[in-house]
Amino acid sequence: xxxxxxxxxxxxxxxxxxxxxxxxxxxxxxxxxxxxxxxxxxxxxxxxxxxxxxxxxxxxxxxxxxxxxxxxxxxxxxxxxxxxxxxxxxxxxxxxxxxxxxxxxxxxxxxxxxxxxxxxxxxxxxxxxxxxxxxxxxxxxxxxxxxxxxxxxxxxxxxxxxxxxxxxxxxxxxxxxxxxxxxxxxxxxxxxxxxxxxxxxxxxxxxxxxxxxxxxxxxxxxxxxxxxxxxxxxxxxxxxxxx
Numbered sequence: 001x002x003x004x005x006x007x008x009x010x011x012x013x014x015x016x017x018x019x020x021x022x023x024x025x026x027x028x029x030x031x032x033x034x035x036x037x038x039x040x041x042x043x044x045x046x047x048x049x050x051x052x053x054x055x056x057x058x059x060x061x062x063x064x065x066x067x068x069x070x071x072x073x074x075x076x077x078x079x080x081x082x083x084x085x086x087x088x089x090x091x092x093x094x095x096x097x098x099x100x101x102x103x104x105x106x107x108x109x110x111x112x113x114x115x116x117x118x119x120x121x122x123x124x125x126x127x128x129x130x131x132x133x134x135x136x137x138x139x140x141x142x143x144x145x146x147x148x149x150x151x152x153x154x155x156x157x158x159x160x161x162x163x164x165x166x167x168x169x170x171x172x173x174x175x176x177x178x179x180x181x182x183x184x185x186x187x188x189x190x191x192x193x194x195x196x197x198x199x200x201x202x203x204x205x206x207x208x209x210x211x212x213x214x215x216x217x218x219x220x221x222x223x224x225x226x227x228x229x230x231x232x233x234x235x236x237x238x239x240x241x242x243x
Contacts, residue, residue: 124153
């Protein structure tokens, strides 16, 4: 898959889900030489420069144990079940510093176009050389890159999706309120759109609640917060009231 050229890298994409499909296709379109695990070219894993772990195939991750050559950078896309880069590093027998966090997309349903035209590329690494290697892979994508540490990068995905979920839930409830008091929904939303502090309301026709990816991010945020989950995040798990 893909053809190597100037500035190209030899990559392994590990996983059998949608995220792995998107990452593999996107990286090949950027000119990188891409192999899949599991796949017919598994024996070539040892020559890879970077390995993108995309979940949810835990068996595929197991195939990497002892097969990733020294100096190869493992990239965690933070797709379930590997939202934690530290847990992924432990699963493949690497020190945490040997794995870079690179959350892919702002939601789990993100597709190829979203990957190739992101709002931002987040790279979390404890080793500047490894961070640079991952940044080089994205050189052809004109998007800002935020460099940070591994734990911070891990949190950015669920944090961004969580914020979108809060906005969506608020506007869904606002739609119900407008209907209850006889207000014109579209006029209220149009007024809110003009407020630069708010931006575009996140609500669909009929006041839909949360997308599946956003619900998953809510769960992840509450898991990280533990027993001290803030009230706003606790509210995201509440069922929608009928009105």
